[in-house]
Amino acid sequence: xxxxxxxxxxxxxxxxxxxxxxxxxxxxxxxxxxxxxxxxxxxxxxxxxxxxxxxxxxxxxxxxxxxxxxxxxxxxxxxxxxxxxxxxxxxxxxxxxxxxxxxxxxxxxxxxxxxxxxxxxxxxxxxxxxxxxxxxxxxxxxxxxxxxxxxxxxxxxxxxxxxxxxxxxxxxxxxxxxxxxxxxxxxxxxxxxxxxxxxxxxxxxxxxxxxxxxxxxxxxxxxxxxxxxxxxxxxxxxxxxxxxxxxxxxxxxxxxxxxxxxxxxxx
Numbered sequence: 001x002x003x004x005x006x007x008x009x010x011x012x013x014x015x016x017x018x019x020x021x022x023x024x025x026x027x028x029x030x031x032x033x034x035x036x037x038x039x040x041x042x043x044x045x046x047x048x049x050x051x052x053x054x055x056x057x058x059x060x061x062x063x064x065x066x067x068x069x070x071x072x073x074x075x076x077x078x079x080x081x082x083x084x085x086x087x088x089x090x091x092x093x094x095x096x097x098x099x100x101x102x103x104x105x106x107x108x109x110x111x112x113x114x115x116x117x118x119x120x121x122x123x124x125x126x127x128x129x130x131x132x133x134x135x136x137x138x139x140x141x142x143x144x145x146x147x148x149x150x151x152x153x154x155x156x157x158x159x160x161x162x163x164x165x166x167x168x169x170x171x172x173x174x175x176x177x178x179x180x181x182x183x184x185x186x187x188x189x190x191x192x193x194x195x196x197x198x199x200x201x202x203x204x205x206x207x208x209x210x211x212x213x214x215x216x217x218x219x220x221x222x223x224x225x226x227x228x229x230x231x232x233x234x235x236x237x238x239x240x241x242x243x244x245x246x247x248x249x250x251x252x253x254x255x256x257x258x259x260x261x262x263x264x265x266x267x
Contacts, residue, residue: 015082054120058087152184
């Protein structure tokens with residue numbers, strides 16, 4: 001039921017809708033800080049090759065291009081055609097774009113200084129997460145870096161007058177709308193299983209305090225998905241969504257975890 005596991009069935013309107021949502025999230029100050037933290041943890045130098053897996057509409061690619069400079073190479077890989085097209089149009093000659101999934105990267109062994117994925121791994125089926133990290137490590141040279149930034153969806157906080165329905169919806173969300181809703185907390189375990197070393201974790205929290213923001217839209221989509229699945233009636237979903245806006249006020253917070261590690265040998 002994870003919408004990002006169904007990307008092959010998206011029509012153009014659906015894909016552009018997700019592109020708009022991803023761009024809204026990327027435009028916030030906390031997301032800019034998340035990208036800056038990831039780029040710093042990648043330890044890139046001018047002239048390096050860097051790979052972003054699941055680059056979406058490309059907000060991270062511009063930061064990576066700044067880090068490696070005009071003599072470097074940024075490769076963005078994205079399996080969804082419309083998102084890849086939007087990224088290619090946005091980046092122009094600053095990055096090379098390709099269509100590929102995270103478990104089959106069209107990149108030679110050991111060519112990159114770093115491979116990154118941002119809010120991708122939690123959408124990968126749990127049984128394939130370690131395989132994706134192993135594949136990312138394969139394309140990175142010894143001494144290079146592998147990074148993943150992911151949410152832990154059980155830590156999503158939403159203020160709402162209907163506490164019981166909110167608890168039920170958040171549990172539904174964790175269990176049904178991601179490859180593994182616990183990915184954020186499991187990143188160090190997954191990295192160790194992929195043979196990575198020198199693992200570090202940084203946490204940053206995205207906070208939204210007004211209607212119309214990224215997390216407000218996410219909460220509305222969660223309620224709509226619950227109604228579509230029969231978990232709530234349409235009337236219950238509508239009532240809950242209406243309750244998110246409390247006299248023009250809204251509060252929600254979601255923590256992102258950045259896990260970084262070093263490739264010592266090809267795994």
